[in-house]
Amino acid sequence: MRSRVVLVRHKDIFDNRGRLKRPKVTEALDAGLKALTGDGDSRDSLRKLFDASGSVALKLNCLAGRMLSTAPELTFSLAEGLHSLGVKKSDVIIWERTGRELASAGYSLNTKEGDFRVLATDSRGVGYSRSLFVSGKVGSLLSRIMTGIADFAINMPILKDHNLAGLSGGMKNYYGAIHNPNKFHDNNCDPYVADVNALPDIKNKNRLTICDCTRVQYHGGPGYKPQWCEKFGGILLSKDPVALDRIAYNILEELREKHGLKTLKEEGREPKYIFTAGDEEHKLGSCSIEDIDFVEVGLS
Amino acid sequence: MSRIDRREFLRYGALGASSLALSSFPFGGKILNFCPRAYALELASDLSTEEARYYKKLKDWVVECELCPRSCKVADRERGYCGVRENREGKYFTLVYSRPCSLNVDPIEKKPLFHFLPGTTAFSMATAGCNVNCKFCQNWDISQVRPEQTRNYFLPPEELVDLAVRYKAPTIAYTYSEPIIFYEYMYDTAKLGHTKGIRSVMISGGYIKEKPLVDLLKHLDAVKIDLKAFTEKYYKEVCHGELKPILDCLVTLKREGIWTEIVYLVVPTLNDDRREIDDMCAWILDNLGPDVPVHFTRFHPMYLLKNLPSTPVKTLEMARRTALKKGLNFVYIGNVPGHEGENTYCPKCGKVLIKRTGFSILSNDVVSGKCKHCGKMIPGVWS
Numbered sequence: 045m046r047s048r049v050v051l052v053r054h055k056d057i058f059d060n061r062g063r064l065k066r067p068k069v070t071e072a073l074d075a076g077l078k079a080l081t082g083d084g085d086s087r088d089s090l091r092k093l094f095d096a097s098g099s100v101a102l103k104l105n106c107l108a109g110r111m112l113s114t115a116p117e118l119t120f121s122l123a124e125g126l127h128s129l130g131v132k133k134s135d136v137i138i139w140e141r142t143g144r145e146l147a148s149a150g151y152s153l154n155t156k157e158g159d160f161r162v163l164a165t166d167s168r169g170v171g172y173s174r175s176l177f178v179s180g181k182v183g184s185l186l187s188r189i190m191t192g193i194a195d196f197a198i199n200m201p202i203l204k205d206h207n208l209a210g211l212s213g214g215m216k217n218y219y220g221a222i223h224n225p226n227k228f229h230d231n232n233c234d235p236y237v238a239d240v241n242a243l244p245d246i247k248n249k250n251r252l253t254i255c256d257c258t259r260v261q262y263h264g265g266p267g268y269k270p271q272w273c274e275k276f277g278g279i280l281l282s283k284d285p286v287a288l289d290r291i292a293y294n295i296l297e298e299l300r301e302k303h304g305l306k307t308l309k310e311e312g313r314e315p316k317y318i319f320t321a322g323d324e325e326h327k328l329g330s331c332s333i334e335d336i337d338f339v340e341v342g343l344s
Numbered sequence: 345m346s347r348i349d350r351r352e353f354l355r356y357g358a359l360g361a362s363s364l365a366l367s368s369f370p371f372g373g374k375i376l377n378f379c380p381r382a383y384a385l386e387l388a389s390d391l392s393t394e395e396a397r398y399y400k401k402l403k404d405w406v407v408e409c410e411l412c413p414r415s416c417k418v419a420d421r422e423r424g425y426c427g428v429r430e431n432r433e434g435k436y437f438t439l440v441y442s443r444p445c446s447l448n449v450d451p452i453e454k455k456p457l458f459h460f461l462p463g464t465t466a467f468s469m470a471t472a473g474c475n476v477n478c479k480f481c482q483n484w485d486i487s488q489v490r491p492e493q494t495r496n497y498f499l500p501p502e503e504l505v506d507l508a509v510r511y512k513a514p515t516i517a518y519t520y521s522e523p524i525i526f527y528e529y530m531y532d533t534a535k536l537g538h539t540k541g542i543r544s545v546m547i548s549g550g551y552i553k554e555k556p557l558v559d560l561l562k563h564l565d566a567v568k569i570d571l572k573a574f575t576e577k578y579y580k581e582v583c584h585g586e587l588k589p590i591l592d593c594l595v596t597l598k599r600e601g602i603w604t605e606i607v608y609l610v611v612p613t614l615n616d617d618r619r620e621i622d623d624m625c626a627w628i629l630d631n632l633g634p635d636v637p638v639h640f641t642r643f644h645p646m647y648l649l650k651n652l653p654s655t656p657v658k659t660l661e662m663a664r665r666t667a668l669k670k671g672l673n674f675v676y677i678g679n680v681p682g683h684e685g686e687n688t689y690c691p692k693c694g695k696v697l698i699k700r701t702g703f704s705i706l707s708n709d710v711v712s713g714k715c716k717h718c719g720k721m722i723p724g725v726w727s
Contacts, residue, residue, distance in 0.1 A: 107421050142492065166492055176648070183479075183648045185489075207406060207419040224488055226427040227477050227584070264404050267420030267433075 046337050047284035047330040049291045052076040054343040057258060057277045064258055069279075070121040072343055073254070076281040077125075079341050087129050093251040093283070096130035098195030101137040101249075105201045105217050106149035112268040113149035114200045114256045118279065122198065122254065123160045138162045139189050141220045165189060165221075172223045180239035180325075184222035190245045197246070199253040199285065203292050204261035205272070205300075209233040210308040210315035212266050213292040214253040214285045215241045215328075237317035238326045241285060247328065253288045255280040262299035274299055286321045286329025287336045293318060294333075390498070391491055394441035396429055397528055398556050405434035411527055412475045412551050413589040426525040427490045428473035440471035441529045442501070445486055445494035446520050449511050451703040455519060455547050456639055456678055457605055458688060459724025460566045462698055463705040466545065467508035470520035471496070471529065475551050476585040478572065479648035480611060487521035488647075501533040508542045515565070519547035527556060534563035550593035551585055557596055566603040566725060569594060573608075573615035574624035582614060582649075591627070598632045603725050605637040607678065610655045610663055612643065621663050625670035634673045635723040640664055640685075641678030660685070674723075693718035 054072045059065055077086035094100055102122065104114040123136045134157060140146045143153050143164040154162040163170055165187040172185035173192075190197065201217035208229045209216050215237050219225035228236035241247060257278035264272040280295075282288035293315055297307055308314050322331025330336050398410040405420040409429060416424035418431040428440045450468045452461055472494040474487035481487055486494055499507075508516050516537055518530045523546050534544035543565040550569040561567075571590060572583055579587045597604045606628070610616050628636060640663040642655045660677045664685050667675040677685025681702040688698040688710075695717045699706040709716040713726045 172493065178648065207417065207422075223490065223493055224427065224477075226423045226425055226490070227488070229425070230584075265419070266422065267405065269404065 046335055047282065047287035048080060048337045048339060049280065049282040049284070049287050050076050050079045050339045050341060051257070051278055051280050051291070051295075052079070052341040052343060053276070053278040055277065056344055058275055062275070064115050064117040066117045066121065068343075069115065069117040069258075070124075072279050073118065073121050073125070075341050075343060076254070076279050079339050080281050080283070086125060090125060090129055094126070094129070094131070094196050098131075099135035099137060099193065100126055100131060101139055101189050101194030101197045103197060103199050103201075103217060103220065104138065104140045104146070104149070104151070105212070105220065106140045106145040106151070107220075107266055108202075108204070108261075108268040109148045110150050111270070112202060112204065112259060112261055112273065113145075114202055115258055116150050118254070118256050118258070119151075119200060120160070122200070127160075133158055133160050136160045137189060137194055139187075140164055141187075142166045163189060163193075177243050177245070179242045180235055182222070182228060182236055182239040182243070184224050184240070184243075186223075186243065186245055187221045190221050190249065194249065196251050197249040199250055200256065201253070202256045202259070202261075203276075203280065203296065205263050205265035205296065205308075206313075207265065208313070209237065209317070210313035211289065211293055211296055211318075213289045214255055214282075215289055215317065215321060218246050218250075221246065232313055232316055234316040235320040235326075238321035238323075238328065241321060241328055242326050250285065251283065253280075253282055253285050255288060255292060257292075257295070260295070260299060262296055262303065263305055272303070284329035284336075286318060286331050289315070289318045289321070290331050290333065290336060291338055390443075390496070391439040392437070392441035392443055394438050394528055396436040396438050397531075398553070399436040401434055405431065407431050407434065407436045409436065410553060411556055412524055413553055413586060414475060414551070423490075424475075426473045426475045426522075428471065428525050438526065438528050440473060440491050440496075440526045442499055443471055443491060443496040443529075444469045444499050444504070445472050445491070445496045446470040446483075447497075447499075447507075449513055450517065450519075452515060452517070452545075453700065453703040453705070455517055455545065455568050456607065456641075456676070457545060457566055457568055458639070458676060458698070458700075459605065459637055459674070459722070459726075460545065460603055461514060461543075461725060461727075462708060462710075464515065465511070465513045466515040466517035466519075467504075467511055467513035468517040468519050469504065470518070470523070471526040472521065473525040474522040474549075475525050476522070476549055476583045478549075478583045480582070480609065480643060481647045482644075483520050484647045501529065501536045504533050505537045505540055505542055508537065509540060513542075515543045515545055517545050517547055522551075523548055524552045527552075527560065531560055531563060534560070538563060549583075549585070550590045552589075552593060554592065554596055557593060558600060561597070561600045561602050564602060566605070567597055568605045568607060569597070570607050570609065571624065574620050574627070575615070578615050582611075591631070595631055598636075604632070605639065607639045607641055608663070609641050609643050610659055611649070612652050612655055612659065614652070616655070616659050616663070618662060618666055621666050622670065625667045625672055629671050634671050634691075636672075637674040637676060638667055638672055639676040639678045640667070642680055644679070657683070688722075690715040690718060690720055690722070692720040697722060
């Protein structure tokens with residue numbers, strides 16, 4: 045079965061002070077969801093992926109602070125979209141590894157009844173699973189948000205260069221769900237990223253990846269380096285996490301070429317884990333461009 | 345042992361709500377009673393920001409750690425393999441300085457150190473973190489986690505030394521996890537301890553670069569090294585480490601003249617081959633001499649190696665025989681309480697010098713560092 049990846053780029057998504065315009069972000073998200081599923085209404089697109097009576101965890105990436113984290117404009121647009129389907133606000137769980145990282149990206153922890161929940165694994169009463177989960181070469185505790193609190197998950201990473209992994213996109217973002225990510229960065233994170241994403245609570249619960257490409261760090265990541273960060277104005281969506289990363293890899297290489305940088309492979313940082321994730325052992329998705337329908341949507 | 349209770353916690357200025365601790369903290373209450381300036385830390389933001397002492401700055405805010413042979417190249421906002429050192433805008437910090445998560449008073453025999461002040465206690469401590477990832481780790485709930493995931497105390501070197509004095513422990517043991525990863529804390533504590541008559545021993549896997557090791561040895565009194573196997577394959581596949589740097593470390597310890605003992609955890613089917621043990625003993629004999637004690641200890645299923653049985657005692661006995669036959673003088677069997685291989689025998693007259701069961705000393709015939717029966721000098725630190 046072929047995989048579909050949608051890239052929506054909006055020419056008018058930033059205001060003249062470089063801030064995201066929430067209505068335009070919502071417009072881009074809406075267009076992306078519709079293009080992904082072929083539905084005329086993005087709510088129908090989401091409805092196909094989730095049972096509205098369940099809880100949905102949105103995994104952000106907030107490591108690099110406000111300028112290079114999953115934008116709140118995108119996160120809350122999606123959260124509102126889920127709520128419009130009938131998902132209770134308190135069943136939408138916006139989360140990251142630590143409260144410190146969430147705060148640095150402009151999110152406030154929130155557990156108020158009747159509101160979207162903003163949680164971290166280090167929030168009171170959350171924590172990690174008591175049991176180890178083993179997948180391939182990975183043995184880890186998993187955030188209880190993935191093992192117990194949420195029924196479904198949407199991965200909401202950003203797209204950036206990573207000095208060890210090569211690329212940090214969708215699958216790498218789930219390093220933020222395990223307790224020991226520092227153990228799994230050798231060999232450009234291969235096969236570890238694939239092994240983490242093969243953990244049943246991640247593989248089975250994650251229904252969608254929505255990668256915030258409004259700003260893309262094409263070199264010098266994973267921290268924010270303004271000299272290598274481009275206002276790309278895009279959102280990348282797919283139900284196939286491997287296919288999304290495969291397209292993201294192309295985007296990153298195109299930006300690197302445009303700016304006269306070596307390829308990741310030439311720098312010894314090829315994200316091999318993408319291909320491992322698509323291999324016969326892992327079967328997490330399509331890693332071959334030939335098997336991916338790449339749809340580009342332009343908005344202005 | 346008592347757990348810290350809520351009243352104590354609040355009395356001594358705890359900072360926040362209940363923690364996400366994975367490990368128990370059995371000594372906590374007593375520590376607060378004895379050391380009122382110590383207090384529990386509950387927030388991730390309470391981690392240390394002591395600058396690391398062995399690293400170099402590369403371009404674009406990347407740093408290269410120079411503490412262990414892994415030489416992690418760490419980008420801004422990222423951590424090294426150990427999980428307790430973090431790059432913040434091109435500056436490298438240890439997050440666990442003065443932040444122990446585990447404290448106990450143990451018999452020195454538990455380390456195990458059999459030729460170092462037998463029958464005494466060691467004030468034993470650890471922080472979270474480790475620079476390898478052994479599939480058989482007994483303490484993985486503190487060694488294989490980040491410091492945010494353990495319950496930590498604020499206990500600077502002077503308080504730690506003070507605790508050892510109060511508990512009448514002649515030695516502080518840096519142990520349980522991997523002390524190399526809390527190097528700065530260990531270094532400062534050991535140095536201060538010497539000024540107050542407290543000795544320091546490092547219980548380690550030995551995965552450290554030579555320069556920091558030599559600098560540290562000035563302030564240590566003994567070292568126990570886990571030589572986990574004698575093949576690179578085992579180190580790579582079971583420990584995610586390397587053998588060669590450990591052998592280099594042992595040679596450095598010998599050269600620097602610090603008292604050293606070796607532990608070899610015998611894991612069924614993985615490192616229990618007689619030839620491998622024979623090769624290792626030959627290497628020890630050639631490079632360290634016959635007097636370094638070697639402890640063959642029993643494995644029990646743990647962490648990521650639950651599919652293997654405990655080591656048969658006869659396998660340990662085979663290893664001990666192999667080592668004695670090779671010419672090593674002090675070879676022990678560990679984790680088999682009551683076994684004759686726990687005793688120290690005089691290599692000259694063959695009589696029992698120190699009779700042990702478990703971590704207890706039943707009799708000790710080492711007098712002024714010599715065999716009471718034949719007068720042979722017995723290597724070790726006896727007073």
